[in-house]
Amino acid sequence: MALAAAALAVLVPLGYDGLAGVLLLVCGAAGLAVASAAAWWTLTLRGPLRWAAGVLVLAVPAAIVALFAATLLWALPVSLALWGVAVWSGRYALRGTGSHRVRSKEYRTPPPQRPFLIMNPRSGGGKVDRFGLKEKAERLGARVVLLDPDEQQDITALARAAVAEGADLLGAAGGDGTQALVAAVAAEHGIPFLVISAGTRNHFALDLGLDRDDPGACLDALSDGVELRVDLGFAGDHPFVNNASFGAYAAIVQSPSYRGDKIGTSLDLLPDLLTGQQGARLTAKAGDTTLDSPQAVLVSNNPYRTGDPFGFGRRDRLDTGALGVLGVRVDGAADAAALLLDPEPAALTVLTVREVVVEADAAEVQVGLDGEALVLPSPVHCRIAAGALTVRVPRKRPGVVQRQPRLDWRRLRKLAATVSRTAAPRRM
Template sequence: MSGPQRTLRRAPRGPDAAAGPRRRHRRRRRTAAVVALAAALWVAVLSLQAALDDFPRGALLLLCGALVAAGAWEGVLRRGWGRAAGLAVAGVALGGGVLLLVDEGYLRTLLLLGLGAVVWHAAARSAFRPDVELPAAPRPRRPVVVVNPRSGDGRAARTGLAAAARERGIEVRELRPDEDLAAIVRGAVDAGADAVGMAGGDGSQAVVAALAADAGLPYACIPAGTRNHFAVDLGVDRSDVVGALDALLDGREKVVDLAEVNGRVFVNNVSLGVYAEAVQQDGYRAAKLRTLLDTVPRALGTSGGSRELTWTTPGGRTMRGAAVILVGNNQYRLGGAAGAGTRPAVDQGLLGITVVDPPDRRAQPRRRPWRQWETGEFRVEAPLPVPVGIDGEAAVLDPPVTFRVRPAALRVRLAPHHPGASPSAIEPVGALAALRALARIAAGGDPRQLPPRVPPPARQPG
């Protein structure tokens, strides 16, 4: 039975072939920067006009917004009557805000402001989209890709990934129910595979990446999972599942870090606290929001497990309790016009620590409800086994929970037509810095991130 014909995407060859796409990318980036600056100016002027013409309505809207946020937050933290009261305050404030928007002219202004913000975000995202030139790597003689057909609600099957891999001459090994992924990869390596790819979710990517690193083989991340966080931060275009296979053919190569928790490798992050306790619940997959709401008061209560976590700040101060502790394989960026929730780099040789403090009305308010720092090792103590989420998978670890980074542990191959770096790789931190960078791009400049580390020349198999 013949299937639909597919056009294979091949990497451009030679400097002349690559120069054209790069020139087009620079033109698109410059145009996007101009559009983003124009949208930012539009929003600023319109906001000033609305504030002057409609005072005090704008101030009242801000008050309603603050009450909605505060009421919703109390509704999350509490149970019973406390939750009902918080949600009632949020509902009344939301209704008051809607009444303030009844005036058609003011509503039109807000819609125009929203449109300007959307255009700014989209254009800035395009302007800061990276395009990294990585060195070419020798073509593997026997590449193998392991496909999890169930991952991402069957994304591999929907895209015809296995057939496309075979057409390219890539050996396909399918992960069936109850099969051991690690055993499949080890079998492929023992049979002579000299490059390994994984088409699946982040949990599967961690298993294959660890085995590839131990074997000294290049690895390719095929984004066939649900969210594909690791693929995005590596610089894989997660919308191009089939095209990612080209990494195993004419791919470019760089080296990135891996991280470990109690000896288990992870590629993205490990969470402790509220989220980690929620994913342990039987009903989490079926009702995520309800499970999280039920978990928050228990986890942050006086007897909750999150209160028992003990950790040390960079200054050596011992702290107890946290709403969330997130330990990343490199640091995550929180906030920004583009790349929020991603890592600007995965090759800095450091763990990224993010701690969200539990709510405490006695504590002095801070500009941000979280603190971040970087370190090579991190340790969390607890009196009992600790629930954790490792790359989104539930687990329970015996204390102490010890983290360490493995710098430059993994050789990663990327398709030549993919970005080659994280969406936040060249995005500045802060709105003013972003505006200055956009102005430089619009004027013909090009803010560059530090070049990614590249592996030493690979030896050709004899």
Template sequence: MPDAAPGGTVSGVPLPPPIVGRRLAAAGALLALLAAVVTVLTFLRDPLATALALVLVVVAVVAGWDALVHRGGRRILAAATAGAALLVALAVLLVTGSVLRLVTVLVLAAVATAAARAAIGRDLAPVPVSSTAVGPAGAGVLIVNPRSGGGKADRYGLVGLASSRGVRPVVLEPGDDLRALAEEAVAGGADVIGMAGGDGSQALVADVARRHDVAHVCVPAGTRNHFALDLGLDRDDVVAALDAFGPAVERRVDLALLRNRAGDRVFVNNASLGVYATVVRSGAYRDAKLATTASALPELLGPGAPRPDLRFTGADGVPVHSADVLLVSNGAYRLNRLDGFGTRERVDGGLLGVVTVTVDRARDLPAVRTAEARGRIGLLHGYREWTTREFEVGSAERTLAVALDGEALRLAPPLRFRSLPGALRVRIPVGAPGVAPAARAPAGLWSGVTALMRVLGGRPAR
């Protein structure tokens, strides 16, 4: 089913107008936003003090990043500078009475955000291409990785809970072949197969499920669980995901395929090449992702660092011979950081998302650090994104570092990517949100205000 068209229709059928409660929430959100703006303008009464406080905060942020990426005496000095700058900034705000105004702005922003979510509801969410109510699984199997996510499966007792629901648990032991276990489950008659583990494991079991056209259940028992997030599951309620083995909603979603001369690999989230793929190979990355990434940036993106040899065709059809970061994703991301952390509006659009970041070695490293820390990597001037059904990466290197759904690999080029539209039948619990965060939220402040004005006027948000 196609997305809702401008004017608030889906396949020509009008979306229902917002109820009175949503219209009141829209009014509240707009009023809170206006009050926050007015409060911010009051800072102009003390422009020098405000400017000084802002400068000190910037100094604290820069010094804090410096402390994060260096060691020894320089780290101690940078940490001390950051702490001192924050203390002086707080003192300036206290003396001028600006702390109360700052707290007021933060509270108003929180109120505006909460009210906006209530007002907009799910109007902005794309309609799934296919969605069907289904009955309980006849012969459900759940494969459990007890080591994933720091032992989430054991903490939540997933093996026992699965058994109590009539689902046969299969525990992945050290040395087991996950694909073989999934194949055995299907050969044994499983009509629904689930995976309790990280995204790499989800991709492997999903590939088996799509090859045999059996339904898949994603149980977010990994560390980040990006796939679960964009399927609209509550990642904090691991046990609730088991409800998908009962009466559920079944959808068809896309998978993505990476092919090289060694064979095919299916992925559910993304494949990253360049800087981030190199970082993932670090032994320290799994336990300290942000710190490891931050400490590696000066070496990988500094003035003397060589650029990765990545050759591909850009969105404009022009050949490109290098990029510092290259991300190919199963669906287009609203990307926050270099590591591919973000969210997708949909995973059933039949398209790959492609993002490249190219850094000016002489001037961009501080901007990259700041954008990475703030989760706003898309604001970099060397950032490019587009969608396509197929994509190819070549190189003169014998092998390329690739982070595939977070797994560090080395693969021989050329690497050929393509979307597998609607390849996977996935079951979602009836009570799950069912919508990705990016699908519920406006793309920016102006689009959010526009959506609220539409709701206030009695029309759908889109």
């Protein structure tokens, strides 16, 4: 059904208006290429040319949609509906082929007796106060330390002091950078770590299946929880729970103005960073692959999904014992267009490895570590510590569901061929 629906989704527009349908598809592909090239010009040019390119980025897709809607009439919604049927059927067909997410093993353990939690009241726009996290944690028997917004405090030292005083669980309510620092101390001393989704984006909490809309629900792990064994990434001696970013993004987050004006700062710095006029020249060695002069390298604690738009930016597992590597080198508008149109663009490198070495043509390398700005000596050795971290999570959490498998059309075609051969009557 998936393959038939996908074929019909293409044939319906073609059959509706014959040659005009073919021309529309060509126009659509060309429009996407122009919009991608315009996006590159928007990021790398300045002044009136940048504004003109920005208008193209918005106007071309809008014109394509309007053209399709005016020309295809009923054929367009029918085609979209068929694509929906194709995607649903394909995912359903692949559920039993072993391509779906395997749930991490959970361990039932007694509740902690002396939990210690560090909370940042500024994170997430004040979620600690808004959700009454300190009060709930203390009712559950935890000792809570609130970070002082007006004073720079050593989070690692606070966590280590708590362990020395007998804490049998460490937790953090804050951004992923804070989470990583406390998690590293918990891993170092072999005690569980509690994630409280009180940051802005909470990517680590998301991939653990925690409720990002209600950080108070994370505290249920103190009384009714299970434990998971997950990996921890390191860039040099610095831990990360999500990723270490090198190149353009890492240089942008170093700017003092970034926190107050992220978009403005990015638009101001990107032209020089992407064209190589500013910033260090990077080389990344990942296994047998060497990335020469990439504009950006992202090293993640377990690989991100890249081939499935429905799960892009998510990690299927946190316990594979491998780093994910995404490297981007775009040399012009043509490469930018290929990133969108080519299924395997040359400008994008996707790898899964155990170690990555990133070096620069300078003594130091700028790094964005779980969103925090750092400058580390070059080269930077990134590694994965498999199963180093024990995470305590609520037994019931909304993100733990049977996830749909990645829609792989090649696997689907093979499955259909296998089923048809099996179902076909044998000749006597």
